[in-house]
Amino acid sequence: MKRGWALGSAVVLGTLLAWEMGVWLSGVEVYLVPAPSDILRALVDGVDSLAPAAGITLGEAILGLALGGALGLGIAAVITFWSQLEQGVMSLALLIKSTPVIAIAPILTIWLGRGPGPKVVVTALLTFFPVLINSLEGFRSVDPAIADWFRSVNASPRQYFAQARWPSARPFLFAALKVAGPLALIGAVVAEWVGASSGLGREMWLAYNNLNMPSLFAAVVILSLLSAAVYYLVVVTERRTVHWN
Amino acid sequence: MSAIELVDVSKTYGSPPVPALTDIELSAPQGSFTAVVGASGSGKSTLLRIIGGLTTPTRGTVRVFGRAPEELRVAKEVGWMAQRPALLPWRTVRDNISIAQTINPQPRPLPDPAHLLDLVGLSRTGDAYPGQLSGGQQQRVALARTLAIGAPLWLMDEPFAALDELTRETLAGDLLTIWREVDTTVVWVTHHIPEAIELSDRVVLLTPGPGSVAAVIDVDLPRPRDVTSAAFQDLVRAARSVLRDVRLPQAVT
Numbered sequence: 001m002k003r004g005w006a007l008g009s010a011v012v013l014g015t016l017l018a019w020e021m022g023v024w025l026s027g028v029e030v031y032l033v034p035a036p037s038d039i040l041r042a043l044v045d046g047v048d049s050l051a052p053a054a055g056i057t058l059g060e061a062i063l064g065l066a067l068g069g070a071l072g073l074g075i076a077a078v079i080t081f082w083s084q085l086e087q088g089v090m091s092l093a094l095l096i097k098s099t100p101v102i103a104i105a106p107i108l109t110i111w112l113g114r115g116p117g118p119k120v121v122v123t124a125l126l127t128f129f130p131v132l133i134n135s136l137e138g139f140r141s142v143d144p145a146i147a148d149w150f151r152s153v154n155a156s157p158r159q160y161f162a163q164a165r166w167p168s169a170r171p172f173l174f175a176a177l178k179v180a181g182p183l184a185l186i187g188a189v190v191a192e193w194v195g196a197s198s199g200l201g202r203e204m205w206l207a208y209n210n211l212n213m214p215s216l217f218a219a220v221v222i223l224s225l226l227s228a229a230v231y232y233l234v235v236v237t238e239r240r241t242v243h244w245n
Numbered sequence: 246m247s248a249i250e251l252v253d254v255s256k257t258y259g260s261p262p263v264p265a266l267t268d269i270e271l272s273a274p275q276g277s278f279t280a281v282v283g284a285s286g287s288g289k290s291t292l293l294r295i296i297g298g299l300t301t302p303t304r305g306t307v308r309v310f311g312r313a314p315e316e317l318r319v320a321k322e323v324g325w326m327a328q329r330p331a332l333l334p335w336r337t338v339r340d341n342i343s344i345a346q347t348i349n350p351q352p353r354p355l356p357d358p359a360h361l362l363d364l365v366g367l368s369r370t371g372d373a374y375p376g377q378l379s380g381g382q383q384q385r386v387a388l389a390r391t392l393a394i395g396a397p398l399w400l401m402d403e404p405f406a407a408l409d410e411l412t413r414e415t416l417a418g419d420l421l422t423i424w425r426e427v428d429t430t431v432v433w434v435t436h437h438i439p440e441a442i443e444l445s446d447r448v449v450l451l452t453p454g455p456g457s458v459a460a461v462i463d464v465d466l467p468r469p470r471d472v473t474s475a476a477f478q479d480l481v482r483a484a485r486s487v488l489r490d491v492r493l494p495q496a497v498t
Binding site for chain 1: 318320323328335345394
């Protein structure tokens with residue numbers, strides 16, 4: 001484990017060093033490719049604007065993920081109880097999933113303004129599908145021997161759902177959240193690019209328009225770190241709550 | 246009075262229909278231990294599911310304690326135990342037993358889960374999760390869960406098939422002791438002839454699929470049974486001979 005960490009750190013440090021050296025030796029302009037030291041400086045200098053922006057984006061992503069996740073989970077539960085709804089609901093879900101977010105985001109911005117509203121909706125639209133698909137599969141993944149036992153004691157559909165389907169679906173739900181968590185941040189940032197008064201996407205857009213590459217990269221670094229943090233938060237929560245898997 | 250009565254029972258699956266059981270005639274007295282023996286595909290498990298109200302027959306009549314099997318299942322009067330323990334891995338051993346009592350509760354006195362844990366020799370593992378137990382221990386928990394609902398009928402589908410020889414012997418002994426205490430009717434499915442003769446009062450031998458009753462052997466030997474005795478071996482030979490005659494190959498040991 002320790003060796004793995006050491007090796008991973010060495011690879012990252014080696015890459016950064018090679019990048020730094022490459023920029024210095026080639027003399028490439030900072031507005032094209034900034035060196036890691038330039039990005040670090042931009043991070044330190046811009047912390048007063050980047051930190052609150054990251055907080056706003058993270059907030060929008062979490063709200064959107066909660067909304068999309070609840071929607072996906074809820075629809076999956078409804079389909080589990082009433083399977084005759086599956087074809088209609090899944091066709092609609094697939095249609096929403098197939099529509100490019102970049103096409104919907106401007107419409108939502110016109111409708112809902114430049115505040116957090118459209119970002120939350122875009123994020124929810126992006127995240128609900130993986131949660132829906134995985135939850136549905138999870139609800140249906142009950143071990144047939146366990147299903148037989150519940151039938152043998154004549155458990156009600158509600159009891160069966162609470163005691164067998166829901167716990168069986170939990171590992172599937174966490175698998176979905178590992179994908180949907182980082183996706184939520186991407187959704188929020190894409191929506192902010194289209195039109196926002198604050199957030200990491202807004203910071204990136206400003207940096208892009210000013211050809212301020214170190215600041216643009218600094219925002220990307222923060223976004224990547226947030227994505228990794230969200231992923232590991234899901235992993236840690238899974239370890240605690242799905243201990244049997 | 247017969248606890249279980251099957252008259253002319255047949256079962257087919259799917260379309261075009263594939264027959265699983267044909268013209269089964271079977272009866273078992275109250276408090277008896279009946280073993281059903283047959284090779285894979287002979288319809289043993291289907292027969293058990295029909296008696297337990299988990300599957301409906303395509304033709305024929307089934308009465309259990311004079312009632313339809315479905316009625317018994319709804320009243321939670323069937324203790325079901327399968328080859329795999331089918332425990333809930335997200336619940337502790339104690340919860341796995343008590344959940345059997347809290348789901349679809351019935352107005353009849355039920356045994357104390359702590360006493361059941363003690364009975365199956367697992368009083369110290371109540372707080373453990375099934376994943377922390379051995380296969381034999383998990384089957385003991387499944388047995389305690391079957392006992393927990395206080396059902397007058399136990400249907401057991403090769404519950405010891407996945408266990409090693411020594412664990413199987415110990416569990417079989419424990420099961421017989423408990424069965425004699427609670428006066429329950431048992432139907433036990435297995436493909437292992439010596440196990441059937443060691444445990445049961447009667448052995449029902451099924452033909453290869455579609456299964457029908459090839460013969461019924463009464464086992465009139467005192468318990469505990471000496472598996473090395475000549476009488477025991479004679480019964481094993483007789484059962485094997487019947488199954489060979491109906492062209493049952495090596496699958497039956």
